[in-house]
Amino acid sequence: MRHLFVLPIVLALALGCSRHKDPVSPPSPSDNDNYHQAPYRIEVPTPRLEAHPDLEVKWSCLTHRKVVSIAAAKMGLSTGRINNITAASDSPDVYQSGLENGFNQQWSHAFMLTSGGYWYWGDADDDFHDNINQSTSEIESPEGYKGKSAKYYYQAGNQYRGDWYLGYACHYIEDVCLVLHTTVPFGAMATKHFAFETWVENNLTAGHKLLDAVSADNYYYVITDLKTAVNQAAYYTSGYYSSTYGKKAWDAYVASGYPTGAGTGNAALVANVKGMLVDAGRYVKGTIKYTLDRYGQWTNRY
Numbered sequence: 034m035r036h037l038f039v040l041p042i043v044l045a046l047a048l049g050c051s052r053h054k055d056p057v058s059p060p061s062p063s064d065n066d067n068y069h070q071a072p073y074r075i076e077v078p079t080p081r082l083e084a085h086p087d088l089e090v091k092w093s094c095l096t097h098r099k100v101v102s103i104a105a106a107k108m109g110l111s112t113g114r115i116n117n118i119t120a121a122s123d124s125p126d127v128y129q130s131g132l133e134n135g136f137n138q139q140w141s142h143a144f145m146l147t148s149g150g151y152w153y154w155g156d157a158d159d160d161f162h163d164n165i166n167q168s169t170s171e172i173e174s175p176e177g178y179k180g181k182s183a184k185y186y187y188q189a190g191n192q193y194r195g196d197w198y199l200g201y202a203c204h205y206i207e208d209v210c211l212v213l214h215t216t217v218p219f220g221a222m223a224t225k226h227f228a229f230e231t232w233v234e235n236n237l238t239a240g241h242k243l244l245d246a247v248s249a250d251n252y253y254y255v256i257t258d259l260k261t262a263v264n265q266a267a268y269y270t271s272g273y274y275s276s277t278y279g280k281k282a283w284d285a286y287v288a289s290g291y292p293t294g295a296g297t298g299n300a301a302l303v304a305n306v307k308g309m310l311v312d313a314g315r316y317v318k319g320t321i322k323y324t325l326d327r328y329g330q331w332t333n334r335y
Contacts, residue, residue, distance in 0.1 A: 080254040080265045082315070096234050097123040100310060101203050103247050104317035108325075111333035114196050118321075121200030122207070125160070128178060141176075144209045144267045145217050148274040153217060157205045158263035164202035165259060165324055177202075187328040193335055199324050203317050206266055210313035212279035215267040221287060222273075229286055231293045233306060240295030246307040253318030262316060270312040278308040 101122040105115040125142065143155030159169060159176050167182040168174040175182065178201055186195035208214045213226050237244045256262045271279035282305035289298040325331050 080262075080269060080315075082252045083255055084252055096230070096237065097126075097204055097207055099237055099244055100207060100247055100314050101200060101317055103244070104203075104253075104314050105200075105321060107251070107314075108253075108318055108321045110321075111335065113335045114192075114333055117193060117196045117335075118200035118203070121197045122203050124178070124201050125204040142205065142208045143214050144263050145215055146267055146272045146275060147217060150268065150272075150275055152264075155214075157209050157214070158260040161202050161205035161263055162259040164198050164205075165320075166327075169260075183324055184328060187330055192330055195328070195330065199321065202324075203320055206262060206316045206320055207313045209263055209266045210270045210309050210316060212271045212273055212276075212283050212309070215271045216273035216279065216283075221291065222283065225286075225291050228291050228293050229283075232286070232298060233310075235293060235295045236298075236303075236306075240297070241303045243303070243307050243310055246311050247314040250311050250314060252315055253322060254312075254315045256316075256319040256323040259320075259323070262319065266312065266316050270316075271309055278305045278312070281305040282309060 098119050102115060102119040105118045110118070140154075140156050141160045142157055144152065144157040145154045147153045156176070159171065159174070162169055163174055163176040163182060164178060165183045167177065167184045177185075177198065181198065183195045183198035183202065186192075186198060211230075213222060213229060216222065218226070233243065236242070254262070254265070268275045270276055273279050273283060281301055285299055285302035285305060286292075289302050292298045
């Protein structure tokens with residue numbers, strides 16, 4: 034993708050430094066063709082919050098799936114649709130895994146920012162967009178699963194398959210709400226990636242019960258442009274140098290000694306990871322609303 038070679042991420046990042054141009058503002062949604070032709074500073078408005086009806090949500094377990102399940106239920110979808118969207122939400126980790134796709138796995142699930150607030154590396158915004166709206170008209174588009182999208186199936190009258198793609202796309206907006214997917218790795222951030230994610234998973238419904246905060250939240254972020262939403266999530270929610278949650282969560286994780294078990298870690302770690310997860314849920318709810326509004330799919334057909 035974008036003619037990048039399969040190299041370790043650290044080498045790719047180092048090589049990228051010499052190619053930086055002067056920062057430019059993010060293009061308008063109508064200029065998506067040129068979206069990544071130069072690194073840019075994030076200059077998008079603060080995400081806008083809106084409330085939605087307080088729905089009773091009962092959640093049962095297993096990380097991407099958990100947040101998506103809560104979000105889909107909060108938006109009032111049928112049980113069948115919730116289950117379908119939820120089941121697809123961790124599929125990108127399977128579809129893009131394996132040796133032959135190792136670089137694509139890193140590239141597609143990241144939207145990394147430098148300390149100056151520049152986009153630096155990663156393609157999560159394109160994968161997010163293309164799995165919902167089919168194509169950005171960029172040279173490598175469409176980047177949706179098997180070249181299709183929610184748009185493709187909704188317009189073909191197949192709500193079930195369209196919902197599956199919606200769930201698949203939600204994976205990418207969730208990923209960029211995690212500091213490790215939005216920050217050029219340094220030191221332990223490169224070596225303790227999986228330990229941090231293990232701690233999060235082990236404390237979702239046990240230990241610190243992080244998901245309780247997601248279930249209690251009744252807001253979503255208004256999404257009018259999918260790529261801008263990825264910018265906002267990376268910059269305001271999880272970027273180490275630009276957000277409150279990302280920096281405080283990672284610093285607290287380091288101070289806690291890189292824990293992995295349920296109930297471990299200090300209070301600052303718990304509070305700031307909850308903040309990232311709540312934001313992830315808000316972006317997923319906003320994604321669902323954006324998509325179902327755009328393609329007229331609020332009526333439950335299964």
